[in-house]
Amino acid sequence: MATLAPASEAEPSDPGIGPGHGHPGGSRMPEEHEKAIFHHLLIYCAGQAYRCRRRRAMEIPLVLRFEEIDAGMLPLVGGKAANLGVLAAAGFPVPPGVCLTTEAYRRVTERSGSLEAALDALEVTSPTDTRALAELAGTARAAVLSAPVPEEVADAVRRSAHGPVAVRSSATAEDLPDASFAGQQDTFLNVVGPEAVLEAVRHCWASLWTDRAVAYRAANGVAHRSVRLAVVIQEMVQAEVAGVMFTADPVTGRRRQAVIDAAPGLGEAVVSGAVNPDRFTVDVATGRITDRRAGDKRLAVRSRAGGGVEHVETPAAGTADERAAAGTAGRRTADGTAGGTNGTATGAAGPAAETPDGAEGAFCLTDGQVRALAELGDRVEEHYGAPQDIEWAVDSDGALRLTQSRPITTLHPIPRHAGPDVAADASGDLDDGLRIHVCLSLAQGLHQPITPMGMAAFRLMSSAALGLLGHPVADPRAGAPRFAEAGGRLFLDVTGIMRSRVGQAILPRVLDVMEARSAVVLRALAADPRFGVTRRSVRPALRRALRVGGRYRVLPRALRALLRPESAHRHARATESALRAHLASPPDATALQRLDRAELILSRWTFRLVPEVAPGPLAGFAMFGLAVRLLGGRARPGEFPTVLRGLPRNVTTEMDLALWHLAARIRRDAPAAALLLGTPAAELAARFHAGALPAVVEEGLREFLREYGVRAVAEIDLGVPRWSEDPAHVIGVLANYLRLDDPALAPDVQFARGAAEAEAVVEGLAARAGGLRGRVVRFALGRARALCGLREFPKFLLVTSLAAARAELAAVGAELAGRGLLASPDDVFFLTLREARTALTGSDAPARPGATAGAGAPEGSGPSAGTRAPGGSGPSAGPGALRALVAGRREEAARERRRRHVPRVLLSDGTEPEAVAGAAVAADGALTGTPASAGSVTGLARVVLDPVGAHLEPGEILVCPSTDPGWTPLFLTAGGLVMEMGGANSHGAVVAREYGIPAVVGVARATGRVVTGQEITVDGTSGTVAVSAPSAAS
Known part of the structure; x- marks a missing residue:
C-alpha cells in the first residue's frame, strides 16, 4: 500500500x-x-x-499631450480632454496643452478611507434626498483635498506648468453623447506658476464632488464610484472676444442654425451668465445672419497680471434708444425689422440681417467673424456627426481658437422613416423637403419610450391598418411609409395631409379632442407658406371615405346603433368573446410557431375587428355634434362636458369601479386591509402568484385580472408587462383606495352623481331649445350618452390582442434564454420581430407563407432599435453579440426614460414649432390649457411621472405628462387633474368627467412648472391653472 x-x-x-x-x-x-x-x-x-x-x-501614463489622445481614451483622460485630442488631431485650432490622466486621481484617492465611506453611503442614497447628497458630497471633497499627493504626481504637474495656463476638469462622465454634465466640475483660468497649477489641480479633483456634480450624476443614473477625473492643463488664450456657439438652436431644436453668444474678454463671462452678450443666429447652409441682438456687455472677465482673472466694468454699448437709432436696437430679425419674431411658427429664414452702416460698433464681432465662426462650427459638427456646444475665443491676433466642444444632449432626435422615403409621395413636391411629424405616442398618452419589439409591432400593425384602407404595404414589417420614430417614440408624417385642403380642415379638429395643443401648432403651421396647399379638391378624399365606409358597412352599423343602442353593446361584447377565442394559443406550439402566431395576431387581428365596433361610438359623437350645432349659443359654460359625465358601458370606467368595489370588500376584512396597507406592493404581488394572500384579496384579484389582466400602464407597448404578469400596480391602487374614507368621495357615488347631473343638463338644454328642436336635442344627447361610452372599446380590443402577442413572444424569449442567447426571457422585447426570427432560425423569412411578407428595409433601422444589430437586419451569430445588443438598447431606453420633454410636433429639420411659439400663459400669469372637466378646485399638487407605485393622498391634484387607462385608477382619489398632453376627449379628460374632478389638459410643460406640495387652483371650465409660490415642504 x-x-x-x-x-x-x-x-x-x-x-x-x-x-x-x-x-x-x-x-x-x-x-x-x-x-x-x-x-x-x-x-x-x-x-x-x-x-x-x-x-x-x-x-499607465500620468500625462498625455493632446496629440497623443484619441476618442478611445475616455476612461483615461475624461470627456473634455478626449474631445480636445480629437479636435487637435483633426487640425482644428485648439490651443496646445496636456492632460493629467485619471491615473493621477487614482493614486491620490486610492487609500482614502473617508472617501470610500462617502461612496458607500452615496450608493444607497435616494437621488431626491438633496440634503443627504450635499452632506456626503462635502465629505468626499474634504477627503480629496486632504489626501497627500504622491511625489511623482506632483512632479508631473509641475513639469506641465509652462506660462499662464487654464486648468480644467475632465471627468469620465462629462461631454458624452447622451449627457454633457456641463459646468459640473471646476475650471481655473490664467494660472501662473507650478505651485499654483498644482493647487488648481487639487481643487479640480475635489470638484468631482461638488453638490451640483453629485446631484447631476444621481439624477442621470451615473454610479459615483465609476467616475474618475482627469485634468486639462492648456495654454491660456488671452481673448479679445469669446463666447459660446451652438451648431443647432438649443431652444427650437432647428438643425443647421448656429446660435452664437459673444462678449469682450474671456468666455467665462458668457458661460457663467454674468453678462448679457451679443447674440447672432446664422443659417449655416447659406451663411446668412438671420437674427442679431446686441447685449449691454457691461462686464468683461480679463486676465490679471501675475495670475488669476478680474471682472472689469465696461461702458455700455449705448442705451437701448441709442442702439435703436444705430439701426440694430437690441435685436434685428431675418427680414430686417427690429423686435419680435418673423411671425411664422417655424422661424423660417428670410433675407440676411446684415449690420447697417455705422451700427457694427454696437457688436463685439464683425459679420465676417460671425460667418467664420458658423463655418468652423459646421465643420466641427460634421466631424462628430452631431450638433455641438462649442466654447471659442478670438485672440489678440484675430485668430479663432476652440477651447472646448461637447454634444448638445438636450435636442430630441429627428424622426426617421422605417419604410421607403416619403419625400416623393402623393403629397406633392416640397420647397425644401421639410416634413411635419406629429407624436403619436403623446396622442395615446404614452410619454415613456417604446421597446424595440413594441415599435416593431406598431410597424406591422400600421401596415395592417393601411391594408384595411385598401393601401397594401410592400414590406409590412418595415411599416407604413408615413410611420416614423425618434427617441423610442412614434411619429406620424402628416405633411401630405396638411398640404391638402381637406386635411387642413379635418386633422386639427380631430386633434382638438385628442391632443389640443398639437392642433394649435398645426393651425399655425398651416399659415406657413412652406406648407401651402397643393391639393384643393375634396373629391379624392370623399371617394376614399365612401369606398372604405362601404367596404366595412360603417353607415348601416352606425344607423343600427342609433336605432338600438343595446344591440351595439351586445355586439361589442360578442366581438370581444370571438376575439379571445381566436387568440387562444395551442399549448404544445414550438417557439417558431409562437413567433409566427405573434406576427399573425399583429398583422391580422389587432385592427380587423375595430370596424365591427367603431361605428357605435362614431354615431354617438355625431349625435353630440348635431346637438351642439342645434343649440348654438343656448348652452352655458361647462354644460356640454357635463353631458358626457357618468357614461354607461365605458370599459375603462367599469374597470376602475370594479377595482373600487374590490377595495370595498377588502375593507370589510380588517386583517386583509391591514396587510395591504402595511406591506410593499411588490411583495404582495409575489404572494399573489404563490397563492398566499387572504382569500378575499386572492379571489377578488383573480376575478379582476381575468377581465382586465391584459391591461397595463403604457399598454400600447407590448414590451410592457401586463397586470396579469405583475399586479403590483393594481395592488398599490387598492391600498390607495383603502385610505379613502369619506363616503361622499366614493367613486361609485361620484359616478352616479355625475350621471344624474348629466341627465338633468340634457333635460334643461332640451327645454331651452323648445319645440321640435328641443325634441331632436333630447334624442341626440340621449343617443350620445348611450353610445359615446363605447369609444374606449376598440382600444380595449387592441390591447387584448397585444397581450396575446406578448404571451407568444414571451415563450420565444424563454426559448432564446434557454439556449443562452439572451440573459433573460424579457430581453426578447429589446429585439425586433426580424431579429427574434433570425436568432431562432438563422433566417428572417417567415416559416409559414402568408404570416408576413417581404424583406425590405431593415427593421432595426429606426432609432427605437437603438444599438444596431451587427450585420444590419438581424443579430450576428453567438450569444455575446445578441446580449450586447440588448444591453445597449436597455441603456438607451433608460436614458430616454429620463427625458422630461417630448415634442408634440417636430419638423424634419429638428425645429419644434411649439418652442418657437412659446407656452401659453394667461394675462394673470396662470398656466393655460384645454378645459376638460368643469369645476374648480384648490389643493396641493402631486407631480407624478410614473404611476407605478405612486401614492396620491385623497384630494391632491394630480399633475402628470399624459395618461392612458393604466393611470386612471389614480383619478379616484384625486381632487383634480392637470395634464401636459391631451384634448377634451383624451382618456384622462373622459375619466375626469366621469368622476366629476376638475381637469385641464394640454398644459405645456406643467410637470416642470409645478412642484409637488405647491398649492394650485385648477379651473376646468376656463382651462387655467393658477400656481402659488412653492410651499416650504416642497
Whole structure:
C-alpha cells in the first residue's frame, strides 16, 4: 500500500497540485497539508497580482499631450480632454496643452478611507434626498483635498506648468453623447506658476464632488464610484472676444442654425451668465445672419497680471434708444425689422440681417467673424456627426481658437422613416423637403419610450391598418411609409395631409379632442407658406371615405346603433368573446410557431375587428355634434362636458369601479386591509402568484385580472408587462383606495352623481331649445350618452390582442434564454420581430407563407432599435453579440426614460414649432390649457411621472405628462387633474368627467412648472391653472 511522504519532504516551490502528484496511486493529502499548500499558493498569487498592478500602474501614463489622445481614451483622460485630442488631431485650432490622466486621481484617492465611506453611503442614497447628497458630497471633497499627493504626481504637474495656463476638469462622465454634465466640475483660468497649477489641480479633483456634480450624476443614473477625473492643463488664450456657439438652436431644436453668444474678454463671462452678450443666429447652409441682438456687455472677465482673472466694468454699448437709432436696437430679425419674431411658427429664414452702416460698433464681432465662426462650427459638427456646444475665443491676433466642444444632449432626435422615403409621395413636391411629424405616442398618452419589439409591432400593425384602407404595404414589417420614430417614440408624417385642403380642415379638429395643443401648432403651421396647399379638391378624399365606409358597412352599423343602442353593446361584447377565442394559443406550439402566431395576431387581428365596433361610438359623437350645432349659443359654460359625465358601458370606467368595489370588500376584512396597507406592493404581488394572500384579496384579484389582466400602464407597448404578469400596480391602487374614507368621495357615488347631473343638463338644454328642436336635442344627447361610452372599446380590443402577442413572444424569449442567447426571457422585447426570427432560425423569412411578407428595409433601422444589430437586419451569430445588443438598447431606453420633454410636433429639420411659439400663459400669469372637466378646485399638487407605485393622498391634484387607462385608477382619489398632453376627449379628460374632478389638459410643460406640495387652483371650465409660490415642504 502506498505511503504518504512527510510534510517536511515536500518542495515549497512546488505545491504539488493535482491527483497523485508526488503520491503514488493518487492518494489524498492530509487536510492540514492541503491548507498549508493553499496558504503558500495564496501568498504567491497575491504577490504576483500586486506586482502586476504595480507594473500596469507604471505603464499607465500620468500625462498625455493632446496629440497623443484619441476618442478611445475616455476612461483615461475624461470627456473634455478626449474631445480636445480629437479636435487637435483633426487640425482644428485648439490651443496646445496636456492632460493629467485619471491615473493621477487614482493614486491620490486610492487609500482614502473617508472617501470610500462617502461612496458607500452615496450608493444607497435616494437621488431626491438633496440634503443627504450635499452632506456626503462635502465629505468626499474634504477627503480629496486632504489626501497627500504622491511625489511623482506632483512632479508631473509641475513639469506641465509652462506660462499662464487654464486648468480644467475632465471627468469620465462629462461631454458624452447622451449627457454633457456641463459646468459640473471646476475650471481655473490664467494660472501662473507650478505651485499654483498644482493647487488648481487639487481643487479640480475635489470638484468631482461638488453638490451640483453629485446631484447631476444621481439624477442621470451615473454610479459615483465609476467616475474618475482627469485634468486639462492648456495654454491660456488671452481673448479679445469669446463666447459660446451652438451648431443647432438649443431652444427650437432647428438643425443647421448656429446660435452664437459673444462678449469682450474671456468666455467665462458668457458661460457663467454674468453678462448679457451679443447674440447672432446664422443659417449655416447659406451663411446668412438671420437674427442679431446686441447685449449691454457691461462686464468683461480679463486676465490679471501675475495670475488669476478680474471682472472689469465696461461702458455700455449705448442705451437701448441709442442702439435703436444705430439701426440694430437690441435685436434685428431675418427680414430686417427690429423686435419680435418673423411671425411664422417655424422661424423660417428670410433675407440676411446684415449690420447697417455705422451700427457694427454696437457688436463685439464683425459679420465676417460671425460667418467664420458658423463655418468652423459646421465643420466641427460634421466631424462628430452631431450638433455641438462649442466654447471659442478670438485672440489678440484675430485668430479663432476652440477651447472646448461637447454634444448638445438636450435636442430630441429627428424622426426617421422605417419604410421607403416619403419625400416623393402623393403629397406633392416640397420647397425644401421639410416634413411635419406629429407624436403619436403623446396622442395615446404614452410619454415613456417604446421597446424595440413594441415599435416593431406598431410597424406591422400600421401596415395592417393601411391594408384595411385598401393601401397594401410592400414590406409590412418595415411599416407604413408615413410611420416614423425618434427617441423610442412614434411619429406620424402628416405633411401630405396638411398640404391638402381637406386635411387642413379635418386633422386639427380631430386633434382638438385628442391632443389640443398639437392642433394649435398645426393651425399655425398651416399659415406657413412652406406648407401651402397643393391639393384643393375634396373629391379624392370623399371617394376614399365612401369606398372604405362601404367596404366595412360603417353607415348601416352606425344607423343600427342609433336605432338600438343595446344591440351595439351586445355586439361589442360578442366581438370581444370571438376575439379571445381566436387568440387562444395551442399549448404544445414550438417557439417558431409562437413567433409566427405573434406576427399573425399583429398583422391580422389587432385592427380587423375595430370596424365591427367603431361605428357605435362614431354615431354617438355625431349625435353630440348635431346637438351642439342645434343649440348654438343656448348652452352655458361647462354644460356640454357635463353631458358626457357618468357614461354607461365605458370599459375603462367599469374597470376602475370594479377595482373600487374590490377595495370595498377588502375593507370589510380588517386583517386583509391591514396587510395591504402595511406591506410593499411588490411583495404582495409575489404572494399573489404563490397563492398566499387572504382569500378575499386572492379571489377578488383573480376575478379582476381575468377581465382586465391584459391591461397595463403604457399598454400600447407590448414590451410592457401586463397586470396579469405583475399586479403590483393594481395592488398599490387598492391600498390607495383603502385610505379613502369619506363616503361622499366614493367613486361609485361620484359616478352616479355625475350621471344624474348629466341627465338633468340634457333635460334643461332640451327645454331651452323648445319645440321640435328641443325634441331632436333630447334624442341626440340621449343617443350620445348611450353610445359615446363605447369609444374606449376598440382600444380595449387592441390591447387584448397585444397581450396575446406578448404571451407568444414571451415563450420565444424563454426559448432564446434557454439556449443562452439572451440573459433573460424579457430581453426578447429589446429585439425586433426580424431579429427574434433570425436568432431562432438563422433566417428572417417567415416559416409559414402568408404570416408576413417581404424583406425590405431593415427593421432595426429606426432609432427605437437603438444599438444596431451587427450585420444590419438581424443579430450576428453567438450569444455575446445578441446580449450586447440588448444591453445597449436597455441603456438607451433608460436614458430616454429620463427625458422630461417630448415634442408634440417636430419638423424634419429638428425645429419644434411649439418652442418657437412659446407656452401659453394667461394675462394673470396662470398656466393655460384645454378645459376638460368643469369645476374648480384648490389643493396641493402631486407631480407624478410614473404611476407605478405612486401614492396620491385623497384630494391632491394630480399633475402628470399624459395618461392612458393604466393611470386612471389614480383619478379616484384625486381632487383634480392637470395634464401636459391631451384634448377634451383624451382618456384622462373622459375619466375626469366621469368622476366629476376638475381637469385641464394640454398644459405645456406643467410637470416642470409645478412642484409637488405647491398649492394650485385648477379651473376646468376656463382651462387655467393658477400656481402659488412653492410651499416650504416642497
